[in-house]
Amino acid sequence: MKELVEVIxxxxxxxxxxxxxxxxxxxxxxxxxxxxxxEDMGKVIGKQGRIAKAIRSVVKAAASKDDKKVIVDIVQ
Structure with a gap:
């Protein structure tokens, strides 16, 4: 999961x-x-959090085959 988030x-x-x-x-x-x-924080979060939500959705879909819950936190 780490590599996936990093690439995105x-x-x-x-x-x-x-x-x-x-x-x-x-x-x-x-x-x-x-x-x-x-200065890149806005690009990762997006308007109304849409990009952050999309990142979380992609990671959740990738983790579904492992039956694990994945939490993506965007930290300053």
């Missing part, structure tokens, strides 16, 4: 070298934290 985020932002993705596993869920440069 790097394709959206102006500073792909500032994209940092960390993955932690808790119980039966995976928490993926996405950090981007301050």
């Amino acid at each position: 985020a790097k394709s959206l932002v102006d500073c792909p070298e500032d994209v940092v993705v960390t993955e932690t596993e808790k119980d039966n869920s995976i928490v993926v934290e996405l950090r981007v440069a301050q």
Whole structure:
């Protein structure tokens, strides 16, 4: 999941070298934290959170075959 979020985020932002993705596993869920440069935050979130919602949907679909819950957090 980490690689998937990283590829999507790097394709959206102006500073792909500032994209940092960390993955932690808790119980039966995976928490993926996405950090981007301050000026790229709007590009990752999108208007009314549409891009962030789309990223979460794609990751959730990819994780459905593993029967794990995936939480994508966009952190400053």
